[in-house]
Amino acid sequence: DCPGTSSAQAGRAAACQGCPNQRLCAAGAAAPDPAEAAELRERLRAVKHTILVLSGKGGVGKSTFSALLAHGLAADEAKQVALLDIDICGPSIPKMMGLEGEQVHQSGSGWSPVYVEENLGVMSVGFLLSSPDDAVIWRGPKKNGLIKQFLRDVDWGEIDYLIVDTPPGTSDEHLSIVQYLSAAHIDGAVIITTPQEVSLQDVRKEINFCHKVKLPIIGVVENMSGFICPKCKNESQIFPPTTGGAEKMCQNLNVSLLGKVPLDPQIGRSCDKGQSFLSEAPESPATLSYRNIIQRIQEYCDQHPFQEEKII
Numbered sequence: 001d002c003p004g005t006s007s008a009q010a011g012r013a014a015a016c017q018g019c020p021n022q023r024l025c026a027a028g029a030a031a032p033d034p035a036e037a038a039e040l041r042e043r044l045r046a047v048k049h050t051i052l053v054l055s056g057k058g059g060v061g062k063s064t065f066s067a068l069l070a071h072g073l074a075a076d077e078a079k080q081v082a083l084l085d086i087d088i089c090g091p092s093i094p095k096m097m098g099l100e101g102e103q104v105h106q107s108g109s110g111w112s113p114v115y116v117e118e119n120l121g122v123m124s125v126g127f128l129l130s131s132p133d134d135a136v137i138w139r140g141p142k143k144n145g146l147i148k149q150f151l152r153d154v155d156w157g158e159i160d161y162l163i164v165d166t167p168p169g170t171s172d173e174h175l176s177i178v179q180y181l182s183a184a185h186i187d188g189a190v191i192i193t194t195p196q197e198v199s200l201q202d203v204r205k206e207i208n209f210c211h212k213v214k215l216p217i218i219g220v221v222e223n224m225s226g227f228i229c230p231k232c233k234n235e236s237q238i239f240p241p242t243t244g245g246a247e248k249m250c251q252n253l254n255v256s257l258l259g260k261v262p263l264d265p266q267i268g269r270s271c272d273k274g275q276s277f278l279s280e281a282p283e284s285p286a287t288l289s290y291r292n293i294i295q296r297i298q299e300y301c302d303q304h305p306f307q308e309e310k311i312i
Contacts, residue, residue, distance in 0.1 A: 052178075052186065056170065085165045188215065190219060
């Protein structure tokens with residue numbers, strides 16, 4: 001097992017061999033110092049639930065799921081929801097949330113999130129670029145510094161749900177967000193996959209990453225799980241589950257399957273227009289699947305009630 005980034009054996013233990021973050025941990029760069037940890041804890045102490053959206057594979061619909069999870073949770077106007085995009089090189093959340101071209105504003109209490117609705121705020125590196133076509137060509141330490149800045153310097157306020165959209169893989173950004181958020185509280189990760197073995201192979205690595213860094217797994221979502229023809233209602237397997245799909249993988253790895261979301265062309269159109277697919281196509285089978293999955297995530301979070309730390 002991972003000895004933990006704050007351990008004296010970090011990056012040096014036998015379990016660290018082959019880990020892509022071994023050098024980072026061995027150099028002591030992964031763990032925030034006690035003063036930083038206290039600062040992050042203070043900033044995030046009013047965040048009740050934190051959900052990471054992960055996948056070892058790119059192109060499986062992770063950002064789409066993050067955006068729709070945020071919309072679904074924010075449908076309850078009594079809940080405050082925040083969506084943090086830490087995909088530094090491929091920030092697609094501003095486009096999907098209809099916020100392309102928006103900019104971050106500075107106030108006395110820090111950066112202000114960009115709001116879709118009064119109860120739904122968003123933060124992304126996309127808001128810091130002069131053009132959506134600009135390439136972010138950064139090495140790991142600079143990415144890690146921005147992630148820390150998003151958590152420490154953004155005036156999140158009181159939030160019921162903080163959703164973190166991550167890039168594919170198990171590298172610097174993932175280790176950093178887990179380590180920084182460990183100063184506060186993480187409910188767990190939702191892992192996104194598609195049915196074919198090429199995707200599942202990388203998702204197994206992501207599940208293994210979660211186990212190594214002791215990150216709870218809320219469950220797995222199988223995206224693009226068949227296509228239901230809107231006319232004849234027959235279902236076709238666009239990505240055949242040759243090894244049993246997410247359901248078989250979850251059984252083998254003892255992980256919860258939160259649900260399966262079928263393909264719907266309207267999802268892509270809604271994301272391109274910056275609109276919520278859940279509102280645009282309320283009767284779609286995909287919308288019904290999303291709502292069931294979101295309900296299961298809420299039930300999981302309800303079983304892990306927020307206990308605000310008392311600041312003396």
